[in-house]
Amino acid sequence: MKVAILGIGAWGTALAKLLADRGDEIWVWGHDAALVHQVQSSGRNELFLPGIDLPKTIRYETDLARTVQASELVVLGVASRFVRDLVPALGDLRSIVVSVTKGIDYESGLTMSGILANAMPRARVAALSGPTLALEVARGIPTAIVAASQDPGTANAVQRAFHRPVFRVYTSADVLGVELGGALKNVVAIAAGVCDGLGFGDNSKAALVTRGIAEMRRLGTACGAQPETFSGLSGLGDLTVTCFSRLSRNRGFGERLGRGEPASAILASMASVAEGVPTAKSARSLARRLGVPIPIIEEVYAMVHEGKDVRRAVIDITSRESKPED
Amino acid sequence: MKVAILGIGAWGTALAKLLADRGDEIWVWGHDAALVHQVQSSGRNELFLPGIDLPKTIRYETDLARTVQASELVVLGVASRFVRDLVPALGDLRSIVVSVTKGIDYESGLTMSGILANAMPRARVAALSGPTLALEVARGIPTAIVAASQDPGTANAVQRAFHRPVFRVYTSADVLGVELGGALKNVVAIAAGVCDGLGFGDNSKAALVTRGIAEMRRLGTACGAQPETFSGLSGLGDLTVTCFSRLSRNRGFGERLGRGEPASAILASMASVAEGVPTAKSARSLARRLGVPIPIIEEVYAMVHEGKDVRRAVIDITSRESKPED
Numbered sequence: 001m002k003v004a005i006l007g008i009g010a011w012g013t014a015l016a017k018l019l020a021d022r023g024d025e026i027w028v029w030g031h032d033a034a035l036v037h038q039v040q041s042s043g044r045n046e047l048f049l050p051g052i053d054l055p056k057t058i059r060y061e062t063d064l065a066r067t068v069q070a071s072e073l074v075v076l077g078v079a080s081r082f083v084r085d086l087v088p089a090l091g092d093l094r095s096i097v098v099s100v101t102k103g104i105d106y107e108s109g110l111t112m113s114g115i116l117a118n119a120m121p122r123a124r125v126a127a128l129s130g131p132t133l134a135l136e137v138a139r140g141i142p143t144a145i146v147a148a149s150q151d152p153g154t155a156n157a158v159q160r161a162f163h164r165p166v167f168r169v170y171t172s173a174d175v176l177g178v179e180l181g182g183a184l185k186n187v188v189a190i191a192a193g194v195c196d197g198l199g200f201g202d203n204s205k206a207a208l209v210t211r212g213i214a215e216m217r218r219l220g221t222a223c224g225a226q227p228e229t230f231s232g233l234s235g236l237g238d239l240t241v242t243c244f245s246r247l248s249r250n251r252g253f254g255e256r257l258g259r260g261e262p263a264s265a266i267l268a269s270m271a272s273v274a275e276g277v278p279t280a281k282s283a284r285s286l287a288r289r290l291g292v293p294i295p296i297i298e299e300v301y302a303m304v305h306e307g308k309d310v311r312r313a314v315i316d317i318t319s320r321e322s323k324p325e326d
Numbered sequence: 327m328k329v330a331i332l333g334i335g336a337w338g339t340a341l342a343k344l345l346a347d348r349g350d351e352i353w354v355w356g357h358d359a360a361l362v363h364q365v366q367s368s369g370r371n372e373l374f375l376p377g378i379d380l381p382k383t384i385r386y387e388t389d390l391a392r393t394v395q396a397s398e399l400v401v402l403g404v405a406s407r408f409v410r411d412l413v414p415a416l417g418d419l420r421s422i423v424v425s426v427t428k429g430i431d432y433e434s435g436l437t438m439s440g441i442l443a444n445a446m447p448r449a450r451v452a453a454l455s456g457p458t459l460a461l462e463v464a465r466g467i468p469t470a471i472v473a474a475s476q477d478p479g480t481a482n483a484v485q486r487a488f489h490r491p492v493f494r495v496y497t498s499a500d501v502l503g504v505e506l507g508g509a510l511k512n513v514v515a516i517a518a519g520v521c522d523g524l525g526f527g528d529n530s531k532a533a534l535v536t537r538g539i540a541e542m543r544r545l546g547t548a549c550g551a552q553p554e555t556f557s558g559l560s561g562l563g564d565l566t567v568t569c570f571s572r573l574s575r576n577r578g579f580g581e582r583l584g585r586g587e588p589a590s591a592i593l594a595s596m597a598s599v600a601e602g603v604p605t606a607k608s609a610r611s612l613a614r615r616l617g618v619p620i621p622i623i624e625e626v627y628a629m630v631h632e633g634k635d636v637r638r639a640v641i642d643i644t645s646r647e648s649k650p651e652d
Contacts, residue, residue, distance in 0.1 A: 131532030142644050143529040168644070203469040206457030206567035210559050233536050236562070241532035244570040318468050318494065 002027065003161075004067045006086065007077030008035055008060070009272050010048040010134035011100055015075060017138055018167055020055040027059045029067040031082070036060050047271055052138045064089055071095055073161055075128075076112065079273045080105070080183075083112055093123045098147075098158055100128050102182040102275050104282035109223075109289070111179035124154040127175050128162065129182035130233040131241035133248070137167065144168040146234045148178035170233065177229030180220040184283055185239040186276030188212035190254035190300050191317060192243035194310050197258015202244075204318065208296070209243050211317075215296050219283065222290045250276040258314075263304045277304055328353065329487075330393045332412065333403030334361055334386070335598050336374035336460035337426055341401060343464055344493055346381040353385045355393040357408070362386050373597055378464040390415055397421055399487055401454075402438065405599045406431070406509075409438055419449040424473075424484055426454050428508040428601050430608035435549075435615070437505035450480040453501050454488065455508035456559040457567035459574070463493065470494040472560045474504035496559065503555030506546040510609055511565040512602030514538035516580035516626050517643060518569035520636050523584015528570075530644065534622070535569050537643075541622050545609065548616045576602040584640075589630045603630055 001024050005012045008030030020026045030036040039045045040060040043053060061067040064086075068074055073096045078086055080103025090097075097120065099112035110118070113127045130145035137143050147158035147169050155171040163169040172178050188208065195204045216239070217230040229235055242248045253274035256266045267277065280301045287294040299317050302308035327350050331338045334356030346352045356362040365371045366386040369379060387393040390412075394400055399422045404412055406429025416423075423446065425438035436444070439453045456471035463469050473484035473495050481497040489495040498504050514534065521530045542565070543556040555561055568574045579600035582592045593603065606627040613620040625643050628634035 131529050131536075133527070133529055136527040136529045139527075141525075141527040141529060142533075144533040144644070165645070199467075201459070201462040201465075201467040202567045202571040202573065203457050203459055203462045203467060206563040207468075207470040207559060209566050210457075210557070210563035213562065214557065231536070231540065231557070233533060236539065237532040237536035240535050240566055240570070241528045244566070245528040247528065318470070319491070 001025070001072040002070055003073045003075065004029065004071035005075045005077060006064070006067070008032070008039060008045065009077065009079070012075070012077035013039070013045045013049050013054065014134040014138040015077065015100065016058050017052065017054055018164065019162070020058050021164070025059070026057065027061055027067045027071070029061045029064055031062075031078070033062045036062050049135060049138050068093065073098065076101055076116065080112065080275055081273065081278060083115055087115055087119045090120065093120045095123060096126065096154060096157055097123045098126045098128050099179070102129065102179070102186060103279055104180070104183050104286065106278065106282045106285060109282065109286045111176060111183065113175050113179055124151060124157070125149065126154050126158045127179045128158060129178050129238065131237040133241060133245055135247055140166050142166045144170065144233055144237075146170050146172050146178050146232065148172040148175040148234070150175055172229065172232070172234070174226040174229045176223060177220055177225030178234040180223060180225050181216060181230055181235035182238055183275070183279050184216040184219065184297070185212070185235070185242050186250040186274070187280045187283055187297050187300050188216070188239060189242040189248055189250040190257070190274070190276040190280070190304065191296055191314065193251040193254020194258035194303065194314055196251065197255040198311060198314060200314065205243055207318065209239060212296055213239055215294050219287050219290070219292050219294055222292045223286065250274045253277070257303060258310050276300070280304055327351070327398040328396055329399045329401065330355065330397035331401045331403060332390070332393070334358070334365060334371065335403065335405070338401070338403035339365070339371045339375050339380065340460040340464040341403065341426065342384050343378065343380055344490065345488070346384050347490070351385070352383065353387055353393045353397070355387045355390055357404070359388045362388050375461060375464050378461075394419065399424065402427055402442065406438065406601055407599065407604060409441055413441055413445045416446065419446045421449060422452065422480060422483055423449045424452045424454050425505070428455065428505070428512060429605055430506070430509050430612065432604065432608045432611060435608065435612045437502060437509065439501050439505055450477060450483070451475065452480050452484045453505045454484060455504050455564065457563040459567060459571055461573055466492050468492045470496065470559055470563070472496050472498050472504050472558065474498040474501040474560070476501055498555065498558070498560070500552040500555045502549060503546055503551030504560040506549060506551050507542060507556055507561035508564055509601070509605050510542040510545065510623070511538070511561070511568050512576040512600070513606045513609055513623050513626050514542065514565060515568040515574055515576040516583070516600070516602045516606070516630065517622055517640065519577040519580020520584035520629065520640055522577065523581040524637060524640060526640065531569055533644065535565060538622055539565055541620050545613050545616070545618050545620055548618045549612065576600045579603070583629060584636050602626070606630055
């Protein structure tokens with residue numbers, strides 16, 4: 001079958017490599033023509049997946065319509081801020097459309113699959129999310145992930161398309177919970193990175209992960225997600241890897257923030273976006289609308305968008321009054 | 327007040343340093359006279375807490391009765407295998423007795439506070455557990471922990487005794503859940519270390535943490551603990567730090583196992599015990615008695631106690647049939 005992967009960042013490229021082993025026709029679309037041509041000519045995506053040789057059978061494109069046309073499976077893997085503009089250009093697809101983008105739209109409060117479902121009501125929409133550092137997937141290191149769709153047949157089809165011995169795909173019907181877990185953990189990971197940058201160590205981060213997953217579950221449940229989803233791979237699993245791995249972009253962004261660099265300067269120097277930055281804004285807006293307390297997300301918002309002193313913010317997260325655990 | 331700390335390992339020493347700042351009389355007892363004298367004369371515990379200067383007000387003892395006599399607070403911090411022999415020697419204490427030892431007694435299936443409560447019915451028994459790498463606590467890095475007792479007054483008294491601006495103590499009435507979290511996470515951490523030793527990366531460990539906490543909750547709940555305790559600092563928090571931190575002994579033991587060293591050789595070379603090794607045996611016995619499936623603990627038991635091939639064991643943990651997430 002023909003598979004269209006939209007986005008030539010780390011994750012889109014890693015998934016292209018993963019899917020290229022069965023003889024399917026894998027097309028990768030990128031917006032940045034220079035990058036597309038460079039990957040095409042070198043057989044590597046050095047900017048996002050350094051050191052990884054890509055299968056020669058992958059096709060690269062800058063024409064969106066040609067990429068998507070007649071694809072049975074479309075993978076949406078661009079940064080969240082491009083999704084709202086990109087989706088209408090895809091037309092009224094009827095294929096399986098899987099979002100691997102982690103974010104929340106600020107205006108609507110929708111997750112990426114929500115935007116897809118609204119824009120293309122006949123598509124079979126799903127999300128694929130979990131603790132999946134792209135570079136480790138590209139290296140063939142064992143990984144597990146969740147394919148989620150309101151329609152069980154679609155979730156199963158996505159599972160069949162992506163499942164490999166070293167890439168185990170589980171299914172879920174709670175697409176909202178799976179996507180909110182993937183989006184919100186990036187915000188908590190910024191706080192974890194700040195702990196690293198301040199030299200606060202692993203005890204602090206473990207406490208942050210514990211409070212962070214409770215906060216994610218609280219907000220997610222208020223949005224209509226299932227609470228237990230946040231205990232799974234796409235919630236707790238993804239939060240853990242993002243808070244502790246050296247390879248995590250959002251943790252790395254927070255670490256530099258913790259060392260005293262201004263947010264704007266860090267963002268300007270990064271090849272790819274730290275999704276936790278826009279997600280902090282969307283999640284805060286969502287939580288205020290729903291009346292859900294989100295102390296960690298509030299402090300990350302204040303650090304990133306209002307220039308709050310990072311040491312003060314982390315102390316404000318950790319030094320709440322001692323009381324029975326909630 | 328007089329505080330007796332039993333055990334001169336990393337954790338006992340770090341807690342002595344923490345408690346010595348308020349003018350209380352801190353006594354540290356150790357079984358190993360040579361180590362006790364060395365710490366006393368040098369003002370450092372280089373074996374277990376390298377580079378940390380200890381307050382000069384701490385008293386060191388090798389006489390157990392003298393240490394415990396007239397103490398208002400006794401902290402049990404010896405390795406779990408010594409607890410069953412040590413406890414009767416303490417006599418029928420009426421003070422607060424806090425276990426900071428993480429383990430499960432093989433014969434009885436009891437946690438450490440259970441052994442204490444049986445042996446000294448008039449003592450006010452509690453447990454103190456959470457994501458607390460001793461070296462980070464000794465360095466004054468922000469840390470959070472849980473004081474648990476069936477008696478709320480005792481939990482509050484322990485909280486007051488230990489709480490500091492950089493060492494935040496929360497309370498819980500679920501002492502069994504708090505202790506089982508602390509004990510069982512050491513077993514899962516061995517599996518996480520094996521992943522590291524095999525070069526399996528952070529995606530694998532995140533999946534393991536996710537499945538591990540579910541397994542810990544399942545076994546703990548069958549023992550009578552509260553399920554939500556495993557989502558707190560003493561469950562998830564401690565599991566996370568132990569699986570990801572370079573400083574974790576149990577993870578480190580697993581890493582060497584993953585690189586091919588035999589368990590017996592690693593244990594012989596370690597200054598302190600990897601508690602996950604005996605706990606794997608106790609937990610497996612407990613789970614079999616209760617009929618609870620514990621695939622991760624079973625595989626760790628097989629690797630450590632039966633010499634099962636580590637790559638085979640980790641594959642057996644991770645490659646179970648793909649299915650809806652449970």
